[in-house]
Amino acid sequence: MTMQREAEADLLRFAAEELRESGYTVVLEPSPSSLPAMLKDLRPDGIAIGKKPFLFIEVTREGDRDAERIHKLQQAIRGAEDWRLHLILNREVRYAALETPRLEDIRATLGRIRRVADEDIGASLLMCWACLEALSRAIEPRSFARPQAPGRLVERLASAGHIVASEAQFLRSMIQKRNELVHGQLATIVNPEQVEQFIDLLEHLLAAQRQGVH
Numbered sequence: 273m274t275m276q277r278e279a280e281a282d283l284l285r286f287a288a289e290e291l292r293e294s295g296y297t298v299v300l301e302p303s304p305s306s307l308p309a310m311l312k313d314l315r316p317d318g319i320a321i322g323k324k325p326f327l328f329i330e331v332t333r334e335g336d337r338d339a340e341r342i343h344k345l346q347q348a349i350r351g352a353e354d355w356r357l358h359l360i361l362n363r364e365v366r367y368a369a370l371e372t373p374r375l376e377d378i379r380a381t382l383g384r385i386r387r388v389a390d391e392d393i394g395a396s397l398l399m400c401w402a403c404l405e406a407l408s409r410a411i412e413p414r415s416f417a418r419p420q421a422p423g424r425l426v427e428r429l430a431s432a433g434h435i436v437a438s439e440a441q442f443l444r445s446m447i448q449k450r451n452e453l454v455h456g457q458l459a460t461i462v463n464p465e466q467v468e469q470f471i472d473l474l475e476h477l478l479a480a481q482r483q484g485v486h
Contacts, residue, residue: 280331280362282418283331283360283362284300284317284318284329284331284360285421285424286421286424287318287329287358287360288300288318288320288329289421289422289423289424291320291327291329291358292423293447293448293451295322295323296320296321296322296323296327297320297321297322298318298319298320298329299318299319299320299321300317300318301317301318302316302318302319306319306321307319308352308355310348310351310352311328311348311349311352311355314328314344314345314348316328316329316330317329317330317331317360320358324354325354325355325356326354326355326356327355327356327357327358328345328349328352328355328356328357328358329358329360330342330345330357330358330359330360331360331362332359332360332361332362333361333362342357342359345357370409370416370417370418370419372409372410372413373406373407373409373410374410375410375478375481375482377406378403378406378407378410378478379478381399381402381403381406382403382471382474382475382478384399385399385400385403385467385471386471389464389467389468389471393462393463393464393467394453394458394460394462396467397446397449397450397453397462397466397467397470398450398453398454400467400470400471400474401422401446401450403474404425404443404470404474404477405419405420405425407474407477407478407481408420408425408428408429408434410481411429411434411477411481412428412432415428415432416428422443422447422450422451423444423447426440426443426444426447427440434477434480435473435477439473442469442470442473443470443473446466446470449462
């Protein structure tokens with residue numbers, strides 16, 4: 273996969289995750305049978321269904337070629353009742369590969385998370401997510417070399433066998449609280465027991481990685 277296609281795939285995954293959190297069912301690369309008649313030949317990057325308006329998802333770049341396609345899509349969508357065009361603009365932002373963290377730094381961060389939890393449980397939850405991404409990069413540097421959406425992070429760790437099903441389900445349940453805090457919903461209630469469970473999971477992952485290194 274080229275860098276351009278990989279970047280577009282990441283943008284599509286991020287968008288799909290946000291739409292799912294909004295209550296949509298997202299289908300990437302849908303079959304023509306999933307589309308209304310006037311859209312069957314348009315081959316969208318994805319669709320979001322399950323509530324209205326249904327969304328026709330397209331990753332696009334700036335330029336005359338894509339502008340022409342978007343114009344055609346807009347014309348087609350006008351004749352499709354309950355469907356809307358959902359554009360994802362790829363500005364071809366290049367992320368430099370993130371540095372693989374040292375396990376000692378992750379261990380030190382876990383200690384800080386426990387101390388922060390005594391004063392600000394919400395801040396400690398956000399630090400847990402940061403620590404999880406750092407740990408993931410230490411475990412699989414190539415797979416997690418770029419910034420990760422929380423959902424993709426969890427699914428990748430689960431599919432690779434680094435976390436079990438119950439741990440993955442717990443992390444999925446914490447994504448909404450993480451997103452609420454990140455997006456300014458400062459009154460979000462975070463359960464201290466959940467943060468403690470998160471820390472225990474991180475310590476388990478760290479111990480497994482340290483054992484593998486040594």
